[in-house]
Amino acid sequence: MQPGQAAQNLASFVAGLKHLNIIGVQGYEGHLQHIHGWAKRKEMCLESMQILVQTAKILREAGHRIDVVTTGGTGTAEFCANTPGITEVQPGSFIFMDTDYRNAVGTKFSNSLTILATVLSKQSPTCVTIDAGLKSLTTDSGLAECKAHGYTYGVLGDEHGSLTWEEGKAVRLEVGDTVEMVPSHIDPTINLHDVYYAHRQGVIEEIWPVDARGKVQ
Numbered sequence: 001m002q003p004g005q006a007a008q009n010l011a012s013f014v015a016g017l018k019h020l021n022i023i024g025v026q027g028y029e030g031h032l033q034h035i036h037g038w039a040k041r042k043e044m045c046l047e048s049m050q051i052l053v054q055t056a057k058i059l060r061e062a063g064h065r066i067d068v069v070t071t072g073g074t075g076t077a078e079f080c081a082n083t084p085g086i087t088e089v090q091p092g093s094f095i096f097m098d099t100d101y102r103n104a105v106g107t108k109f110s111n112s113l114t115i116l117a118t119v120l121s122k123q124s125p126t127c128v129t130i131d132a133g134l135k136s137l138t139t140d141s142g143l144a145e146c147k148a149h150g151y152t153y154g155v156l157g158d159e160h161g162s163l164t165w166e167e168g169k170a171v172r173l174e175v176g177d178t179v180e181m182v183p184s185h186i187d188p189t190i191n192l193h194d195v196y197y198a199h200r201q202g203v204i205e206e207i208w209p210v211d212a213r214g215k216v217q
Contacts, residue, residue, distance in 0.1 A: 003055040011064050024068025024087070025059065027052035033075035034104040041104075045079040053085035075105050098186040100141040113196075114147055114180035115189070119173050120160070127164045128173045132181055134158050136192060141185035148179060 007025070014020050029048040035041040049071070056069045072080035072089035074097075080089045093101055096113035117132035135158050137144040143153050146163055150170025154162040161181075163173065173179070183189035196208040 003051050004058065007055050008058055008062055011059050011062065015064060022059075022064050022066070024066050024070060025052065025056050027055075027069075027071040028073065029071065029076055030073065033073045034100060035075070036104050038105075041075060042079050045076040046083065049080060049083040049086065053083065056085060074101050074109070093186050096186045096190075098141070098189075099145050099182055099184045101186075111147075111182055113186065113190075114182055115144070115193075116197075117161070117179050117181050119163075119175050119177045119179070121175060122173075123162065125172070126167055127162055128175075129156065130161050130163055130179060130181075131159060133160045136189075137161070137181060137183055138185050138188045138192070140188065144181045144184050146179055147182050151179070153181065 011022055014022055027048065029045055032041055032044050032048065035044065052069060052071055056066045060066050068088060069086050070088040070090055071086060072091055074091040074094040077089045077091040077094075080086050094109045097109050097111045101109075102111070115132055115136055117130040117136070119128045120131055121129045123129060132144075133155055139155060143155065144161075145151075146153060148170070151163045151165050151173075154164065156162055163179065165173075190210055191213055194210055194213060196210065197204050198206040198208060
């Protein structure tokens with residue numbers, strides 16, 4: 001929906017329906033979430049916020065009750081939250097984070113979700129095969145990264161991936177070793193798995209089902 005008159009027309013239509021009530025407006029500046037550079041992302045976000053706040057104002061002046069003005073994402077929530085007229089922000093990926101958001105917004109949010117992979121074989125003294133390929137990690141936002149520094153991940157197909165390193169710059173990996181992989185895009189990666197293993201200090205405390213897995217149909 002476009003702001004301005006188009007929003008006003010839709011609000012008037014909804015207000016005339018028997019079983020619906022207008023309580024607010026939502027805007028999502030999704031195209032700004034991964035812009036690199038704090039100042040540029042802030043500038044463009046504040047421009048979007050003015051459109052949203054002005055739309056809410058127009059609707060109120062037309063007699064609609066607008067209690068909620070909701071917006072924001074992981075890359076823009078800090079700017080949205082400080083904009084007068086915004087009542088709610090709704091970032092999501094920050095709770096787990098991924099390499100794509102980290103590259104855009106920095107390390108203000110820590111990574112809390114990884115994919116545990118096992119070394120299956122050695123291809124050379126500085127290259128191993130792990131059991132994490134396209135069925136475990138998505139590539140739409142680039143390749144995943146090993147949580148331990150010094151390794152480079154490569155996709156070997158559906159079930160397998162590789163980790164390579166320079167001698168002396170990373171710990172040598174052997175068959176049976178486990179590594180934690182940081183997803184590049186957290187949302188579709190979660191959809192590839194059935195459960196979360198919630199652990200603290202090496203102990204699995206709970207197992208949570210991924211309730212929305214496969215729910216695009």
